[in-house]
Amino acid sequence: MIIKENYLYNISLVLIFALFFVSGLYFSKADTFSVPEEQHYENASKQINVNMYKKADSFRIDNLEVVVVDFHYSQNYNEWKDKSFNGCVLSFKNKPLGYFGAPGNLSITNCEDYIDDNGNPIGDCTEQTEGELTVQLPYFPNGKYADIYDPAGKKVLTIDLSSKATCNENDKCDQPIEDSENCPQDCKKNEPVINIQSTNLTPVSADQSVADGSTEKKIGFSPIIIIAIILVLGLSGGIGYYVYRRNKDGK
Secondary structure, eight states: OHHHHHHHHHHHHHHHHHHHHHHHHHHHHHHHHTSOOSOOEEEESOEEEEEEEEETTEEEEEEEEEEOSOEEEESSOTTTTTTSOEEEEEETTSOEEEEEEOGGGGOEEEEEEEEOTTSOEEEEEEEESEEEEEEEEEOOTTEEEEEEEOTTSOEEEEEEOGGGOSOOOSSSOOTTTOOTTTOTTTOOTTOOOOOOTTSOOOOOOGGGOOOOOSOOOOOOOOHHHHHHHHHHHHHHHHHHHHHHHHHHHHO
16 A cells, blocks of 8 residues: 555656646747737738729729739838838728738839840830829728828828728628628627618629728637646546545544
């Protein structure tokens, strides 16, 4: 019986040591990953193609086109700061929704490739002061407008996106355009219908009605936490069994 008691005692010590060891690994890992990444991208399931006409430093917006394609954006503009043109989509409540780059720095370039007299391929690109231009940016159901900035942070253009929005964030569920899928900010389940004649929303086709582009976060238990719980339960069971046998043998 003394051998069994010593065995259980040693097992208990091993479990206690293992619990502290695993806990130390978990918290050290948590400290390691608490350092933010230099650039983190999120994904929007649709993008808006802004077709415009540029003349010198002025822009004329011709049309907006919503396209079903993944678009990666960021929650900050560090990647483009002091480097290139960039933009930010803002909500009806003036909240930044996502930052994106503007390739080509809003310039119009004409490139020509041809063969010279000796049969060698040559080409050249020249920048134009006038012409058509397309800017692509992430689509958000509650995106009201987008601001475009130069590398120094000076705003050069504002694009009105309200005609493509399906969520005006007015704290009213303007059905049938708004619902709990494309406008969870305004609509809850079993929300009563509200007349939309006084709103600024424009009905869009079914393929343009999208859910909120924010990344869905799922709550789950870490494997390390599960292991720690198992160790605690095992330790408790071992000690309980040890006490039970000792009391039983003492009678």
